[in-house]
Every structure is written in structure tokens, then in C-alpha cells.
Amino acid sequence: MYQTHDFGTLRNRVQEVIVYLESQYPGGKDPRHIQLLKGMQREWEVELLWAYIGIESSSIHPLRLGFYTGDIFSPEPEVNRDAMPIYEVMAKVKPDVVSVAFDPEGSGPDTHYKALQAVSEAIRIYEKENPGKAIRVWGYRNIWYRYGIGETNVMVPVSLNSLSTLHTAFINCFGSQSAASFPSYEHDGPFSHLAQRIQVEQYGMIKTCLGKDYFLKNDHPRLRAARGMIFLKEMELAEFYRMVRELKKRTEDMG
Secondary structure, three states: OOOOOOHHHHHHHHHHHHHHHHOOOOOOOOOHHHHHHHHHHHHHHHHHHHHHOOOOHHHOOOOOOOOOOOOOOOOOOOHHHHHHHHHHHHHHHOOOEEEEEOOOOOOOOHHHHHHHHHHHHHHHHHHHHOOOOOOEEEEEOOOOOOOOOOOOOEEEEEEHHHHHHHHHHHHHHOOOOOOOOOOEOOEOOOHHHHHHHHHHHHHHHHHHHHOHHHHHOOOOHHHHOEEEEEEEEEEEHHHHHHHHHHHHHHHHHHO
């Protein structure tokens, strides 16, 4: 990153970075080299998380897309700059399922919505280049925006063990986020605590609808052990494109 192998020079740069970070406030825009350093830190943290479930780094493809700028209002995604790198990974992997954060603009980090637009365009290109290839999209939401119980069509039961693993993995892997200054307006603490709370609340919704005996006396051990629930929305491509258009139109109408 700093294009030097001299230990003394690197030590001086590290000290400069420490002094810089200690003088900054959360949310301020950083110079390019600090943005790159923070991005590399996040890439490493994500690789640690994937390693928890046995995914090797060779299967992870950080793309460093151009709309990630650190500005308050990041630029709109572009086809060549942002969608094509995603398409190239898809062409290599040939996925059956693509998952993407399905957050409307303004509901959380601006980059979530921008990433959704870039992924949508990449899937369009992939579909055009691979006619007949069946792809499903799993839209997920977590702490920033949530599916209503009538919007979700895939519900994943979560045990107490999984809830504990979620928190442990987050704290051990995401060192830069374990004490974030403003993870959410709803919670002053680690993201993992809020994610746990949401999953437990969603389980309570389903238990209210189906009755507690559906879970406590169910033949399937995963359902008997459930104390949380993850909501997803699985979509065929036509529905996915339609919903992306609706989110975009809602954003334009608000503007």
C-alpha cells in the first residue's frame, strides 16, 4: 500500500496513521490512503468471518467498487465501473443463488442501496449472456431495515447456539466494529446484540401465528431448538427486477 519495504519508513507511516485517527471524529471523510487502509481492514475482517465456516480466501473476491468513496452522498453506480466486476465474478462462479442486501435508500448506509443497483445490473448482463440459466435472488435485511412478516417467504430457524455463535464471531472478527460509535439509532452496543434481538423478535411473531406447540413439539429438532428467526425473500428474476424498480421509483419520488 505504501510502496516501501523499509521497516523504518513503515514504522513512521504507522505512527502517522495513529496520530491521524486519534484526531478525527466519526463520520468524517478520510484521505484516499486512509480510506484504502480502512477498506483493507474490513476485507480482512470479512475473511476472518468466512473462515469461521470454512470458506477459504480464494473464494472471496473484494471488488473495491468505485461508488465506495467515503462521501456523505456517494456517486451512483456505473455499468463499467461497478456492475461489470460483479458480472465477471458471476461468469466465473456460475451461481444458482445470488444474495444481496435489499434495503431502500435512506434506510441505512447509502452503499447498501447502491450495491443493490450494481448487483441488479450485473444480473441483467449475466442473464443476457446466459439465456436459460435459472437464478434465484435472496434479498436479506438485518439491523437497518426489516421485512414485515407478510413480505418474507423464507424463514430460517436460529437456535440459542447459533445466536451465541453470531455474537462471538462478530466480536472476534470485526474488531473495527465491535465498539462502533453509532451502529444504530435503536441500540447503543455491538451490531450482534441488535441482530440477536431482531431475530428473537421475528421468532416471536411466527410463534404467535403458529402457536408455541408448533415449535416445542415439532418433529424436526431444528424447529424445536429455534429461539430466533431470520427472514429472507426469495425471488425469481422477474420479481427481483420489479421490486428493484419499485425501490428506485420510491427513492425518485421522495427526491
